[in-house]
Amino acid sequence: xSSNKKVIVLNVNNQEYEVLVKPQETLLEVLRETVGLTGxxxxxxxxxxxxxxxxxxxxxxxxxxTLAIAAEGKxxxxxxxxxxxxxxxxxxxxxxxxxxxxxxxxxTPGMVLSAKSLLDRNSKPNEEEIKEALGGNxxxxxxxxxxxxAVQIAAIVK
Amino acid sequence: xxxxxxxxxxPQTLKEGLTLLKEQAGKVRPLAGGTDLLNNMKVGLxxxxxxxDLTGIETLSVIECSVDKQIIAGGxxxxxxxxxxxxxKKSLTALYQAGIGVGAVQHQQMGTLGGNxxxxxxxxxxxxxxxxxxxxxxxxKTGGDQxxxxxxxxxxxAAYCSDLAPALIAYxxxxxxxxxxxxxxxPLAEFYTGEGKTPTNIKPGEIISEITxxxxxWKTKSAYIKLRSRKSIDFPQAxxxxxxxxxxxxxxxxxxALTALESGPVLAKGIGEIFRGLxxxxxxxxxxxxxxxxCAAIAIKNVLPVANMSYRPSYRRQMVGVLIEETLKKIFVQ
Numbered sequence: 023x024s025s026n027k028k029v030i031v032l033n034v035n036n037q038e039y040e041v042l043v044k045p046q047e048t049l050l051e052v053l054r055e056t057v058g059l060t061g062x063x064x065x066x067x068x069x070x071x072x073x074x075x076x077x078x079x080x081x082x083x084x085x086x087x088t089l090a091i092a093a094e095g096k097x098x099x100x101x102x103x104x105x106x107x108x109x110x111x112x113x114x115x116x117x118x119x120x121x122x123x124x125x126x127x128x129x130t131p132g133m134v135l136s137a138k139s140l141l142d143r144n145s146k147p148n149e150e151e152i153k154e155a156l157g158g159n160x161x162x163x164x165x166x167x168x169x170x171x172a173v174q175i176a177a178i179v180k
Numbered sequence: 181x182x183x184x185x186x187x188x189x190x191p192q193t194l195k196e197g198l199t200l201l202k203e204q205a206g207k208v209r210p211l212a213g214g215t216d217l218l219n220n221m222k223v224g225l226x227x228x229x230x231x232x233d234l235t236g237i238e239t240l241s242v243i244e245c246s247v248d249k250q251i252i253a254g255g256x257x258x259x260x261x262x263x264x265x266x267x268x269k270k271s272l273t274a275l276y277q278a279g280i281g282v283g284a285v286q287h288q289q290m291g292t293l294g295g296n297x298x299x300x301x302x303x304x305x306x307x308x309x310x311x312x313x314x315x316x317x318x319x320x321k322t323g324g325d326q327x328x329x330x331x332x333x334x335x336x337x338a339a340y341c342s343d344l345a346p347a348l349i350a351y352x353x354x355x356x357x358x359x360x361x362x363x364x365x366x367p368l369a370e371f372y373t374g375e376g377k378t379p380t381n382i383k384p385g386e387i388i389s390e391i392t393x394x395x396x397x398w399k400t401k402s403a404y405i406k407l408r409s410r411k412s413i414d415f416p417q418a419x420x421x422x423x424x425x426x427x428x429x430x431x432x433x434x435x436x437a438l439t440a441l442e443s444g445p446v447l448a449k450g451i452g453e454i455f456r457g458l459x460x461x462x463x464x465x466x467x468x469x470x471x472x473x474x475c476a477a478i479a480i481k482n483v484l485p486v487a488n489m490s491y492r493p494s495y496r497r498q499m500v501g502v503l504i505e506e507t508l509k510k511i512f513v514q
Contacts, residue, residue: 026187045188045231048218067181068219070413072286081260081289087215088290091188092233136285157412158284 035103050085072159075132101131123172125163255294274402294388301338336376346421346437356390372444476501
């Protein structure tokens with residue numbers, strides 16, 4: 023069967039990328055290998071770890087379980103798009119840095135975007151709400167306590 | 181693990197989508213959230229040469245939800261959008277608790293009602309990579325002539341693990357199945373075959389286009405509890421949904437449905453008779469415990485959990501009574 027490549031336009035971090043994709047390529051594969059934004063990580067590649075979390079139309083989305091072609095026409099935010107244009111970190115990013123919420127950093131992009139999404143819809147989450155919002159993002163390093171604290175502090179600062 | 185080569189279509193109308201499903205019959209699958217289908221396809225399960233993305237059909241994602249009216253949700257309405265409708269958390273508690281138990285926030289925001297109800301059944305011997313599965317004979321579900329778990333059985337015992345299904349069944353929900361030629365509306369409870377290889381009676385070319393929760397659901401009290409290893413991501417090892425209708429301080433009816441213990445959700449028969457006419461004010465923790473055991477004795481007779489997931493079948497069977505007791509306590513005591 024032919025590979026049937028298609029040209030699509032992906033809106034990533036408010037920039038348009040015209041890319042040639044195979045219909046079966048996931049958003050994760052295209053972001054990392056075609057667009058060149060490697061901040062989004064491939065963990066389990068089966069929708070069970072959250073490392074590949076990006077925001078699609080502001081919704082936390084598993085890029086490994088999304089076809090790139092299905093994301094055409096939607097606003098996609100990756101971790102690279104979170105800081106300001108002047109490089110100023112988003113409050114969630116700043117809080118993660120300042121509060122020891124990063125060890126190896128592999129879960130961090132997905133974790134930060136899930137947290138950002140939470141604070142956008144709930145500016146004053148309690149601990150249980152934070153845990154629920156981040157429940158789809160696994161971390162093998164930190165034991166989560168400082169991640170939760172970082173989100174709590176970001177909520178105050180934001 | 182990458183997806184196999186495929187063609188992709190994204191119709192904008194239901195008719196367009198159903199036409200594609202008919203024209204491409206034999207090599208096509210409908211795609212919605214993709215969290216179940218795409219990850220199965222990566223390991224060589226649920227093969228398809230063509231995917232028809234239904235999420236471009238706006239009418240399929242609409243939710244009509246007003247208090248004291250029947251709720252009608254389109255097949256590609258997301259789990260998140262349904263459970264976060266106003267008043268659902270307070271009044272349709274089993275639905276809310278089932279929905280927030282599905283995977284994690286990402287799965288709830290991506291996943292659709294139709295996709296969740298049509299999800300494939302699961303088994304240790306099935307949900308593995310091609311490489312792993314080569315080390316075992318084919319089973320019923322992969323084209324063989326045996327169950328690798330229940331060696332003498334004549335059917336597949338893969339487990340059906342939807343959280344939403346038992347809650348919706350306990351509310352008495354119906355679904356509309358649409359194809360290019362016809363539509364049919366059936367109780368959700370009748371959608372499932374009880375067999376693991378083909379767990380639903382969906383016909384080629386059909387999709388779930390609507391899910392309807394009856395108006396009576398607003399007047400019920402309900403709860404759903406899921407047995408799982410972790411507080412997110414995991415499928416259920418067992419799940420119980422209970423829906424109670426009361427009037428004038430008396431219990432009028434109780435529906436109890438189970439998930440993850442069989443190849444389909446199971447609506448336990450005869451539960452209503454145990455409760456009918458009881459005064460709700462009399463239902464303290466002690467009485468509920470005894471009633472839960474009575475319910476569990478009935479429920480367990482209808483399920484045969486097998487050794488195809490993390491927890492032992494005997495433990496999952498034992499936990500049915502515990503889950504029932506916890507859901508009843510949530511409804512009557514807390």
